[in-house]
Amino acid sequence: MVKKGCDILGRYNLLDEPWIMVMTEDGENRKVSLQEVFRHAHTYRSLAGDMVTQDFAVMRVLLAVLHTVFSRVNAAGETYKYLTLDARYVPQNEIEEDDADDYGEELFETWEILWRTGRFPEIVETYLEAWRDRFYLFDETYPFYQVTKESIAPDKINKAKAGIICGKNINRLISESGNKIVLFSPKYEGKKNKEILDADEIARWLITFQGYSGLAEKVIFGKEKYKASKGWLFDLGGIYLSGENLFQTLWLNCMLWHTEESYRIERQCPCWEYTGEELVANYLQGKTVKNSAALYTNWSRAIYIPEDTDTHNPFALQDVKLPEIEHKEQFLEPMTLWRFSQSGPNKDCFTPRKHKEQEALWRSFGLLTLSYRTDTGRGKIEAKRKPEIMAWLDRIKSDLGDKDIRFSAVSMKDDGNATSWVPTDEIYDELQLSYEVIADADWIPRINDAVEETKEVIQSIYGRFLSEVKDIR
Template sequence: MESFNLTTEPWIKVLDGKTNSEQMVSIKELLQNAADYRQLAGEMHAQDLAVLRLLEAILMTVYTRVDQDGEAYEWVTLNDKMHVQSDDDEIDSFTLLQILTETWLSLYKAGQFSDAVFDYLDKNKDLFDFFGDRPFYQVTAEQYDRFVPDNKKIAKGSGTVDLMQINRLISQSGNSVAIFAPKSANRKNKMTLDELVRWIITYQNFTGVTDKTKVKAKEKMSNSRGWLYTLNPVYAQGKNLFETLMLNLLLFNPNKPAYVQQRPVWEEDLGEYVKKRLSQVKPDNFAETYTVWSRLLHIEWQDGTPTVFSAGLPAFDSANAYNIEPMSTWRRNQKDGNYYPATRQLSSIDIAMWRNFGQYIDIEGRDESKEPLTVAWLNYLKSKKIVLNNQMVNLHTSGIISNGGATSLMPAAEFDDNLRIEADVLFDETEDRKNAWPERIEHMVDLSQKVGRKYYGFLMEIGRIRFGSQGAADFAGRKSQMFYDNLNEPFENWLSGLTGGDDRDEKQETWEKELRRVALKTLSEFLEIIAPRDISGTNDVQSNIFIAANKYRAGINKVMNEGKK
């Protein structure tokens, strides 16, 4: 029987830390030598995030059951596969916090993962085989036929999804051709086995809604999109892959320390899992959320060529899911008061991370967002003086933005960005919160965006002169990004240069001067090319470019003066 076991076969792409060359490794190789690799290096950043979450699910599962020496914790009883047979969910939270923190610290100090994780992989290798009785991230033909309607069974040949659609760099359906694809037409539907594994994992995380087949349900349901597709993710990036994995390895919820059994999807009974998904019950643990399926997939092989059958599962309610999804930013819905994932839209693709600073850290008096658990975890590690003292934090985001079409949600763009800031600044413990760095930084972000809106107003006035009222908004929307293009690097440099010991007033004044300089520089660049109509104006618009420019300068002064009050 054919086998491709993800624990021992190379399929994960990484960058070597010394040579910067690309390598292909298995799960075991990666975890054994994680400190030697700089980062994951798959076909796209979004794919790397999907693989990172899978690896985190493995580590969370193992090290919430056994310590660094492979000894089971007092509150769990394990079987011979290291699965939980019974547990004591009444374990004292203080004891649990101490023990799990010690496990985390021991691994971090060792600079490598212990034998416990490799024991788990050996004992569960049958669950990581891409073929076999329980194919990884897939179901068997019998299982697939059991859960889909009779007219969608495999023998009918319907409900398939092409490889070129699973490949999120192409995402070509049968209805439209992806013209600017990275593969030629005759190669779009071909993949190596390692490539297929990576894209299957990615597809489960970033699924659109074009496929029509669904699992059988008593009530009408819609196909869910991939869970990661709904997020604006944030995670910590370390100086190497080991550090990245460790900084994102939450062994408990830092806001609510309590024992929660971590259950990745490969340990679930398939029937129970589908039943739970049909009832739209939220996952109750990180590992399940990180490995959640959006589709039941079955692969038929003929002469080495795969045919992928796909049946949709319903989505679970994302309201207030911040305790089961560590890597998301959150926004409060004003109508119902609930927090939902802060999904990225095409209109926000050019918005750098610093402009959403308030979504990543708790800001006094601001309840529009909820601090992500990944950031709360870093704060916990620092507060215990475990790590990050006088060190930089590199917060990272990656993902895919859909086209917004309700009947397709096809990938339209990828985003990838980072935000570097000293831990003492991000997690400033100053008692006077109004003087604390996060509040100060958020004030500077707000100030910068107010000036940006003044520039947009200037462009609207120019747009009305050039194109009339109907074309002004389109013109201003296209041109306003120039302001932030000029502002992004200076702000990021200012932010990464802050330290806990800086004079806050002095550093704030430094940024205000830089903001004014960039705002006026952007205006000067715009004024380098003007048309006669800009000078003369029109009968409909009693203005010209010089009047508009003076209004903009006055607007800058007004905003800056208000910021000092």
Template sequence: MDSQKFNLATDPWIKVVTVESNQEKMVSLIDLFKNAADYRQLAGDMHSQDFALLRLLLAILTTVYSRVDANNTQYEWLDGDVASPETLDLDLDTFDDEEGKETLFATWGQLYQAGHFSSAVTAYLTTHRADFEFLGDHPFYQAATADYDALVPANRKVATGKGEVLVQQMNRRISESANTPDTFAPKSGEAKNTVSLDELARWVVTYQNFTGVTDKTKVVTKEKFSNAKGWVYGINPVFAKGKTLFETLMLNLILVDVRQEDADYALQKPVWEVPSIRDYVEQRKAQILPDNLAELYTAWSRLLHIDWRENGRPTILSAGIPMFAYEGALIEPMTTWRLDKKTSAYRPVGKSLRSLGTAMWRNFGQYVNVHRADDMHEPGIVIWLRTLQRKHLIAKDAPLFLNSVALVSDGNATSQSPAAEVVDDLEMQADVLFDEELTERWPVRIEEAIETTQTIGKDYYHFAVNLGKIRNLDTRTFASGMSAKFYERLNGPFKAWLSGLSGQDDRDAQINRWKAQLEKIVVMAVDDEMRASSPRDAKGINDGDYGPLNIFTAKNRLMYQVRRDLDLKKE
């Protein structure tokens, strides 16, 4: 295996779906960037893998277009040669912050209008071809034997074989340790540890983003630290999705820090451009938050070493690296935020097993700044898209898709093994998402509609509690199950209503249209329960001070509450 070559820049390893045939295809990095407009989307082994690869692709693009414009011309404020990143430096004498930002926006706009990436991306990958070798002396996203041995304790060196992570554990569709078999894994027996080079490359990138905490080996540091989970594992991922892979990459290609007007210009530093692996680990020991997206997008959570044995199967050794903190890490553009009252710092909103059934639209205020009090809590990607619209770089009425892909852990502090994957989306026109009306802003009215919908959801929950009482069931468990099914009914219709809004709509008329539809959904849900009712439901029970309670009186109570809370005016 050592003599074999596998280069990620030139050899196929990324799965995509083509626009023309809608069929899956495997491509290299160079092929992907050359033909991004011909591909509909990434099509890897799971959505979380696609998200990890998206960030890798964006790191490449951010690096390239922060150095050259759409015509492949190096920016005048950079000293050195873009072909030799170690020579690059910011020339403060020629750099004007405002003009520099406008130049970067111009680069973005020219690329978007052209509909394809310039030859600078291919040139970059060709120049850095050696950095994308997956095997050999300097393997991509891995450490060679000498580097690994120099950074881990003596009793954990490669020759000891300690600290192994099996392929079946790195494969996030299985995530099976040697001690706890996964009964419903997509592979069985020895096949769980059989993997092709292209598949392993995808899982290595994914694992660096979505690492659990089961491994015990760590790099040597002066102060003790706990192995951290992968950076992306601790956020609530959100990104923009376009009609093609080119559009998706462009919409998420942030070339200007728009969170703060006085933000400093930062040189991009992807992990493969560090002088050496040992230098990189030394930097990480300081746990300093990256000041540039390329470094953040390519941050390792583990020092990996892959040893190829005679049987052709990889032996993977893993050692933890100190991770920078989530608090105040607002440079991360692909997450929602919450204010930690104890520290007064923003933290990413994590996804847990308890929130699996909560759709994106129910947390609309986390994705869009409704009341304009402070836009720092908005996802950076939303601030970026708003800026593009204000600068007329994307159409005012362009449909925008916000997607979320979350790999949710089991909640066990000692393992953090993946338990579920959640995929969701929101579609809105740009002039709805970024409505500038002072009094009737769509975000405010949408949030009000969601609050009304949540109130109706509570009304339905109380109906479910009453039904549980009648049937002598555990009311909390029964009502929670019915409530979850009710919200499943709401998800499709609400998202369709949301995507159909426009900036020219009569707000009240559209809100009333949703309320009327919501009332019909409640009626349908109750009618389904009525059809499945039993004689016991009809007979009912005595509900103390409330008197007789049966399925008919429970329905009457619900419909009274619904009509009161919807406050629909009769035509």
């Protein structure tokens, strides 16, 4: 659909249009399509979007594609014998529990073959082509990461109309409200209006907004209140493995055989295999997220973008808040640090732990590498749990050789206001370690003790010294 006055394709299919930003081997930034990013992932250094939090959100969409495809077919594009697939590669049956171990071995074989091959096979593009109709950014029926206008009609929500999010609100480089002008903005009035977004920007920020939303809007479905999502990624202390190129980064984090047994034979269900209406119904009914593809493409908002959107004009979308994912013991999530609560509503449970702005990643060494649960007496329990991606690293270590492992950490900083949780900045860090060190059961506690002692010296002894110097002055 091409509308007069627009210079873009009315539907802007993400399989063909260049919208994903990558860094090439020569250090240049380039925009590529969804098909291209898989076809040439081995020739790109990394994702290179507007923010590292945006890259993290987009990376998880790419991982959802890979989890979906290679949970159904092997490295040669052949269907696993335990499944029957339709023309769109959708399983027509569930994996039997008796076949789980054999299925798992074949998944590992698929992972190992592709790791040695060093690039993604054509089957990824073939799968995406089968779902082409679900990747139109502007569409009347199946808009990508969105619902139709009818889904947020006044009779379905608690307000007369859905909330309005403007271009400068969804663009986290600006995040300007109507009450305060952002200084030193990358976009400003007179040169390029802050509300203007090109189609490729809309696609990237749409995915990012679903992961990092905040709670400023008031519109929900129905009249009964529910705990609304601020975006699942917003609460994570994101951790992922970084490789030498984009293929390696994606494949290192593609945990085909989940480290938690209860999730291993669940069908992978990315959002594009459902209509927006079906997804909203599932969220409102409180259906539990049980597979990685669904988690990586989870929505925090039911979003509607008019199909005749003209990118020459100020951009705006309509949204309605959706319920949040259960945070307690959500070990389906492999890419986060965990916090063990000693009190409060999450007592004796693990919940995601965000990175702290003032703490480098090495200071979280224990949270990254240790797992234990100890009863210290009088009903008090101390516990740590390493991210599931670390357990996956243990499983694939024999394929990696003696190379150092690079960990990337990413979190979104917020304004500290529990009624709004406005994103204000991002936190990013890296840590490179020899796998021989983090795989050594004797070295890990020694290093952790050294880290904890260093933190104690800096925070207590050196901190008191600086405080006394300040008093003297």
